[in-house]
Amino acid sequence: MDWLERTAKLRQWTRSGTRAPHKPLLLLYALGRFQEDADSRLRYSSIEQDLQRLLTEYGPPNRTTPAYPFHHLVSDGMWEVRTDHGHGSPGSGVGDLRTTGATGRLAPELRAALRREPQLLERIARLLLDLHFPPSLHGELCEAVGLDLEPAQAEQLSAVRRQRDRRMREAVLTAYEYRCAFCGYDGRIGTVPVGLEAAHVHWWAFGGPDDVANGLCLCSLHHKLFDKGVLGVDDGHRVLVSQRFVGHSPAARRHVVALSGRPLIGPQPGARPVAAEHLAWHTSQVFHGDPRP
Template sequence: MKSAIEVLNAFDTIRPARAADGYKPHKPLLLLLALGRVQRGEPRLVPFVDAEPLLKALLKEFGPTDSESRRHLPFWHLHTDQDGALWDLSAPAALLNRPAGNTPTIGELRSNHVAGGFHPDIDSCLRTTPGLVSACAHRILGKYFPSTLHEDIAMAAGIDLEEPSWVGEPVVQYAAQKPEKRRRNAEFRERVLRAYEFRCCVCDFDLRVGHVPAGLEAAHIMWHTAGGPDIEPNGLSLCALHHKLFDLGAFTLEPMTLKVLFSEHAVSGTRGLSGALRHHGQSIHLPTPLELRPAPDFLDWHLKSVFKKGARPA
């Protein structure tokens, strides 16, 4: 059986798919689904036909537009990471022995009754080490998704993030072996909020408690977890509500006009036109210095990787 440290390291070294036109979260979302199964005590291997609708729903909610059409890829390709030390497949030999580039279709995974799950050594350690599932889930969420989405993704994947902290190895050893992570610039929030005069650039929310801005956040246009830099042209001053909606892909900014574009998938009730959706088609409040305004390259990334296409009619 693997040690807890070895399990954490295995999750740190997966190869997430990154396409030229945006970030692809397929493998991290599948791993979170599998962690939820372990936490609930479900069998190690899950048939693709059972996992497919769950992964499809996760990708539709938290992935780029139409990413659910490639829901079969992580189920198959995780098996090639670390030579199968993390993800195990049960499938006919003729299918498993295919060349690496000859990926089975969705229909082939269904008809051949392919099943997948964590390697037995990984699975055993996850089930017997208190809090390790939660630690791995936190690890994946922190590496691939903005913090605004962590609780929503965990809930959708069926993971309890509040289970007891992992105590399977000495804390000092755990901390010493954490992977290198790009540090956030502590001044990013202050610089972005100042550039936008301490108000939400979409709705002008500007509440303060004394001298402290309340409910205002500095949002990365290109997520920090996807390599977005901590600079003003990659930042927006948003209230907590619009930050969450922005990271969910409910709206974006048109790269050239900087007007708010709400997705046609953002559906509201009778108050929609008097609430968040009323800002559709409006220009945001912009910083006066031109060099601090949102950069088209970052907005283009958000449009391709996060925004739920298409836009609502003007």
């Protein structure tokens, strides 16, 4: 059985490019718990809050429930559920999962494969990260689910992976003249820029192209906040700051809150600005809540 192919083909709810990382987040969480204790079962009532935090922080802006992936991941052959009444999930209702003592864990065949081939766990985890989340979030997401992975290798993890265009970073940074489009940061060591990154507006993992019209040159801080939905860009190319962001320190006000309504810095004349369709995707799929006035 090709577990990488099965991982890549998880059935997910989709509509007009809507993000639905519910199953990938549950799988990453389960892999982290498998590393800790390969034989443990995960009682829904005990891990519900953990899963809800993951969905709130790394899922789509609309509110959702961890009961959905806990029940539906069974259909992908990678997860099993048992209740006080025996094998099988009682349904996707939160109350049903709680009152029946529902527990879940990786499917027996997958657990056996992970024991036979220790590297498989890391390959599955990296495939989930690559297919569903931007690179800026990989490290902290692994920490959030308790996954301990070796440094990433350049090898191809699966034939289903798209090839990134390595020229995009240089093209985007050049278009924005090596300055953060939000704050203007332009640090260098000698001639080498430091702390500047090419951010995909429409995430590459969700079909966003490696193209200047889908990119922003951002400093490391603002890239992370952009991918977490704290910051966005409106159709007039002005910075959005989520009302959900809370920061009382002078640094938080200066580096985040004060950006609200500020026009983007760049791109330089002749370079393509971010396309409207990519801005619309980010606003609907990543940006959290309403923007500050």
